[in-house]
Amino acid sequence: VGTGEAGGQRTGQSAVWHDPSGDAGLQAAITALQAGQFKPLASAGSTGLKKGSYWSFFELHNTRQQQLPLRLEYVDHQLIRLRAYVREAGAGGEFREVADQAMGEPFARRPVFHNRFVVPVTLDAGEITGFLVRFDSEEAGFVFPSMRIWSPDALSKSHTGETAVLAFLFGGIALISLFSLIVGVTTGDSSFFAYFVYGISKIIAWGTILGFTHQYVVQNHFHWSYMSAAGALSIFCGVVFDRLFLQTHKYTPRLDYLLLLMMVNAGVLLVSALLQLKQVALISITLALLFYPLMTFVALVRWRQGSSEAAVFAIGWTLLLTGLFYQALRDLGLVEHNLLNYYLPPLSSFVEMVTIMAAMGIKLRRVRLQGLESERQYRRHLEQSKVKLEGLVRARTEELEKAKQQAEMEARTDPLTGIRNRRSFLAEAELCLKRAYRKGEPVSLLMFDIDHxxxxxxxxxxxxxxxxxxxFSHTIQAKIRETDVFGRLGGEEFALLITETRPDALHTAERLRDNITGIRLPSGEEEVQFTSSIGVACAHQTQTLEQLMREADEALYAAKQGGRDRVVEYAQSNADAHATLSREEPQPA
Ligand SMILES: Nc1nc2c(ncn2[C@@H]2O[C@H](COP(=O)(O)OP(=O)(O)OP(=O)(O)O)[C@@H](O)[C@H]2O)c(=O)[nH]1
Incomplete structure (x- = not known):
């Protein structure tokens, strides 16, 4: 060393010894070293899940002509305890403890402010020093026995860089969560609230698992169970969100039971973490990871059912799985440790968040389009109902109008003959009379009575x-004008108001009388014939209908008296005659 160390691992230059009991102390390790039980370390990977402790031995030679401060960094964050010993060259090869760091100790005790264990050492000019490092993972755990060697500056820069990258990832997740919360509040969609909680649980989980919670938040105490508890929380929230988002309860009820089992398993993990049951926690977390691909499967099933956002969700979840799968391979020692696969899980977790947010966007869009479509349908329905209702109202109004007209007509009409009844005749004749007076037209009234x-x-x-x-009615009706007013006054008595001058009226009366004699009614073998007497009164401009009718009636009476089947015009003389006749031939009551 001495050439600007920047995190190199020098795997081939150290030797490793596994003590399965985990009981061996420094002396036993030295004995093992002397007995050649330390084997060269071939890879920078993990030892895989093993019990006991691992010991690593290596020598550092300071090639510089001055003191050399160095940092030996343990590459992972999941080690329970690390102890380092230095062989003092000058003291007969005795090993001296230079570091004893444990996960459970207050963060302030660490000699270097770093989320992973770092041992600071200083080598004298030209010194060759041997190191023994003991790694304890307690019960079944995995160890990366390849320490990284740094100059203090390079380590500090690298740590700042890593922190910045993670701050970006966590910040991104925090922003997405916050955004999801706002969308949840705006739309009332519960899956957005669940996504917010899921995002926060992710920050807590990765912050805790990577050692940042200990470094910045709970500095005074820490325990492996915190990582399990945070992981359990994240798994639980993830499954809750997934069930809501994919609506598995509704669309894939059987698979939903399995997701419920995942939630129960996350609960078991949480409880075992709280009770510090490491074996149970290990089984539970393994089960959780084995169950994780199920979510992609469920999403694909939902996609097949027609949910396009489920396809994007499947991609997001698969990206997360890739990260977790790679971490599992690294932890089990199947691939070597490097910075990329060390940070792949939180990175894939971040990408998963972004991808699923896109899936949420697709869902929102679909829901919005569905809303618009149902609104359109509702409007169409409303329009159709309106048109239908208007049609009904129109039809009903027409019906009512017809019924009204019918009722009015019936009220005006004599049921037997279909012509005006007495009331309607009087009303219409009154109007006609006034109109004629106003225009100065002549008016005459004809009063009919069928003879015998x-x-x-x-x-x-x-x-x-x-x-x-x-x-009789039809014959008269057929021979008069539309403007003439004809009606049945009662019994066999009829009246006709015509706007004609006296001679014309008399002529019309005569013509009608003649037509009546032409009526033939078959009755068995015979044919019935009848005649009608007609009284005519011509109006003077001041006469009322009542007066006019009285005069016509008197004329009719005169016609009857005169022998029937004749037209008699009212004249004062008639009245006189009537009076005379009345005297000669008193009328029956
Ligand atoms: N079939 C039928 N007969 C009616 C109706 N209204 C009144 N009558 C009859 O008409 C007859 C009228 O008879 P009268 O008033 O004596 O007059 P008349 O026999 O025509 O003799 P004159 O008027 O003197 O020529 C009565 O027998 C009534 O019962 C009706 O709606 N239908």
């Missing part, structure tokens, strides 16, 4: 009587 109608009923039956009334 009683005898039609009596001789041919009521049915023929009814038919006579109908034929």
């Amino acid at each position: 109608f009683k005898s039609i009923n009596d001789n041919h039956g009521h049915g023929i009587g009814d038919e006579a009334l109908r034929q």
